[in-house]
Amino acid sequence: MSPSTAALLAGLVLLFPLAGSALCGLLGPVLGRRFVNLAGTLSIGAAFAVTLVIFVQVLGAASGHQSTTATLWNWLDLGPGNLNVSVDVTIDQLSVLMLLVITGVGLLIHVYSVGYMEHDSGVARFFSYMNLFIFSMALLVLAANLIILIIGWAAVALSSYLLIGFWYERESAVLAARKAMITQVIGDVALVIAAILIFVNLRAVPACPPNEKCAGLPQSLHTLSLPQIFAHASSLGTGSPLITLICILLAVGAFAKSAQFPLHTWLPDAMEGPTPVSALIHAATMVTAGVYLIARFHPLFDLAPIASGMVACVGMGTAVMAGFIALSQVDIKRVIAYSTMSQIGLMIFAVGIGAYAAGMYQFLLHAFFKALLFLAAGNVIHAVHDEQDIREMGGLDSRMRVTAWCFLVGSLALAGFLFAGMFSKEDLLGFGLLNGPGAPALYVVGIVVNVLTGLYAFRLYGTAFRGEPRSDAARNAHESKAVMLWPVVILAGLSALAGWILQWPVAFGPHLIDAFLNPVFTSPGSGPIAKAPNLGWGVIGFVIGLTCSLIGIAIALRIWVRHDLDPSRALARPGLRLLPRLSFNKLYFDEIYDALLVRPTRALARGLRRVGDPVMDSWIKGVSGVATDFSSAFRTIQTGLIRDYASYMVLFVVIFTVAVMLAAGLAK
Secondary structure (H helix, E strand, O other), X not given: OOHHHHHHHHHHHHHHHHHHHHHHHHOHHXXXXXXXXXXXXXXXXXXXXXXXXXXXXXXXXXXXOOOEEEEEEEEEEOOOOOOEEEEEEXXXXXXXXXXXXHHHHHHHXXXXXXXXXXXXXXXXXXXXXXXXXXXXXXXXXXXXXXXXXXXXXXXXXXXXXXXXXXXXXXXXXXXXXXHHHHHHHHHHHHHHHHHHHHHHHOEEOOOOOOOHHHOOOOOOEEOOEHHHHHHOHHHHOOOXXXXXXXXXXXXXXXXXXXXXXXXXXXXXXXXHOOHHHHHHHHHHOHHHHHHHHHHHOHHHHXXXXXXXXXXXXXXXXXXXXXXXXXXXXXXXXXXXXHHHHHHHHHHHHHHHXXXXXXXXXXXXXXXXXXXXXXXXXXXXXXXXXXXXXXXXXXXXXXXXXXXXHHHHHHHHHHHOOOOHHHHHHHHHHHHXXXXXXXXXXXXXXXXXXXHHHHHHHHHHHXXXXXXXXXXXXXXXXXXXXXXXHHXXXXXXXXXXXXXXXXXXXXXXXXXXXXXXXXXXXXXXXXXXXXXXXXXXXXXXXXXXXXXXXXXXXXXXXXXXXOOOOOOHHHHOOOOOOHHHHHHHOHHHHHHHHHHHHHHHHHHHHHHHHHHHHHHHHHHHHXXXXXXXXXXXXXXXXXXXXXXXXXXXXXHHXXXXXXXXXXXXXXXX
């Protein structure tokens, strides 16, 4: 693909959602709901169509790493060796895969939103924010310049803040949006510091060939260009403290955006936004940005084994923690939110051990079944009059048959049986047999995650859809309208079939995504990628992982569907009594952060106010007093008589003349 073609196509992908955001925000309140629905949805549809064109071009190119970097325009140029910021975009297999999910799944979510937001008076503002979200994420994944990447990164945070707090009349929504923004700012600061360290310490050489025309110009320069950074990453030193620090800072940015421990507490509260927002954040955009960041910066992480090991441990630890918490949550959206946190943890683990293509494979399939689960949950919430407590549901499978079947497909895909998750999850866990810190220790933890996933996925399905209705709202529930059903059905089809289509040649072997992405991760300048298990270990790992998933599903069915197994007796034992409470209270992370950070900060602010307010009041009163006295003294000369003003003018002319004469005499 030529740079001019790449610039045109990438520019269109960015332009369409940005234009949709502006049209919905500016003209939507005037032209009405129908215009907003069309403009907000068609703009994303156009971006998806352009993305398909890009995909076909990349797919049809010659084999190998087909990466094209193009400049849309030069923003700031301070000369050779100084700051140079241009709006550069990169089109390669990784960015194309991300764009397909962002625009494709995003389009289905936008179509669904037409029905979900049908009666909301703020629909123009909603679609404007949603389009802005798509634009921000597209800018992030296309960016080929550190500054542009940071701008996209910050724009994603802003979009999430606006959407999480969309219903700003609710105090809980405002607090959730503020919590998400503050948490992400921590990661943003870490990302900016990492960018500064890269800019200061990494020099691309040569800046220009050593010839007469370049005489006097530096033979190396600081760079913000990502291709240049990756090409010269080895100059930072393999395993050096500098490259380790840079990668740890990048990882902190990824942890904040992808809700990984210890910066994970904002994600469950983000459910205060409308359900389509939850689907967009969890499936197609924001929380996957951290996975993308580590995958994109793999040439640096390949040089920092300590930082990569930390990433893998945090990812797997978060996967276990979130799965444990999800077991006792009662809000239907929060259960799915914690499942997202757990699944993203597996992706972080994969990229942490160098299995980048496996992590992105999980990203792709997870986008399908997680969007499916959230949108199906939105159908349920609509049907039971905005009730989100699963204890007030039950018996919905006979009242919402299509949604129930689709939710079952999503639950099976999430649990890793028959459908999507069975392929991607076992694929990335298989790499843990041979790679990562303490291999295969993290693999053992991973198969525990399989059990937990089966448990909470089918606890949710069994409690919400099976049995008898437990409230009047559940008894009177009915199926959603077509505009909300078709996106769910399409996502159910993708969740059921995508894994089988992409997997090649067998369930535990290589897959098409691996073949598509590996040129990115094996290009010149990249370090070694993770070792894939051979056929024998692949079969063993697949069978073990699938068995653990089935164990979790079977236990959940016996407890919450057939009701012939009661875990309360086992959990009543002295050593286990604390577990349900820890799970229900989310391991008390909010309370711990409140005690360690929020309360001391508020106490300090109150103390400073008690000390500072009297001082500031006295200072302000003193200044105002001096001004008052000064004005009172000069007020007497304002008589309103012309002779007085003429006298003042003569006096000041005399004073000015004498001053000029004295100055001239001193000068001589």
